[in-house]
Amino acid sequence: MPVEEIVANVKTLWKFDYEPKIKALRDLYEVAKREQWNAATDVPWDLEIDASGDILDPSQDAFRELDAIKALPEKTQTELSVQNAAWILSQFLHGEQGAMLCCGQLVEAVPDIDGKLYAATQVIDEARHVEVFHRYLTRLHHVYPIDPTLQAVLNQILEADLWQMKCVGMQVIVEGLAMGSFKIMKEGSRDELLRSIVELTAQDEARHVSYGLIYMKDELPRMPEPDRDRVEDFAFAAVDAISGRRPGTGFVSQMAILEQAGVDPAAVLPEIQTKFTDPEFIASQPDPIRDHVLPQLGRIGLITDRTASRYRELGFEV
C-alpha cells in the first residue's frame, strides 16, 4: 500500500498559561474524559453477522427502489446491498483516519490550552473510530479505497494554513457530514452490531461538532476580515465539493459497488443517473449537508451576505 504524503502548513503553538480560559471547552474536555469507551471491550463483537444477508434495510436503501435493480436476482440485490454498506463504511473508516490526523494538528495549532486539551481527547476518539470501522469491515471482506472527493477535501483541511480553516473544515463540515451519515446508517441498518458501533461513534461525533461550534462562534468574529473571508470561502468550497449539486462534484466512486457485486453497470447506470439527479428525489432523501452542515455553518455566522448566493446557486435554501 502506498503512503500518501502531505506537507502540512501548521504552526505549532506552545502555551504556558494553564489556567482555564474558555469554560465551555474545559467542560467539554471533562465530558470527553468521562465518556471514553474501549473499542475492544465495549462493543458486542460476539454478535454474529451474516455477510451474505441484508445489512441495510431494503426499504431504506435507495438503490433497491430502482426498477433495474429490482429486476436483478434476489441474491444479486442482497450482494449489492452488502457492497453498498462496505463502500459507505470504507469512507467512514478513511474519514476517521483523516479526522485523527487533523485533530493531531489542532493539538499543535490552536492557541488556547483549553482547545489543546480537548483536541487531545479527540485524537483518541478518532483512533477508536478507525479501530471499530476497520474491525467491522473485516467481516465484510472488502475495504474500498477512499473516494477522490473525500480525499481532496480532507487534504485541503490538512494542508490549510489557518487553524480556523481546519477547525471549520473538520469539526463543523466533516463532523456534521459524519453525524448526518451515521444517523442514516443507524436508521437504515438491520445489523445490531453495526447499529451499536454507529451509536457509540455518533456520541463522540456530537461532542466533536460541539467543539467546533463553541470555539468558532467566538473566534470567527475576532478574526481580521481578510482571514475571515478566506474561512468563509474555504467552507463554501468544501460544501460545493462534497454536496454533489453540480455535475462532477460529490462522491464519485460509489458505482464501484456494481462491478464488485457482479452487476453490469450498463444495465443500471442510466436509471441511477436519472433518479439520483432528479430534484424531487433529492428533496425527498435525507441529506447530511442540507440537514446538518448548513444549519451549523449558519449558527457560527459563516454564511454571510457575501456568500449566501453561492449556496443558493447550488439549490440550498439559506
Ligand SMILES: [Fe+2]
Ligand atoms: Fe470520528
Ligand SMILES: [Fe+2]
Ligand atoms: Fe469526529
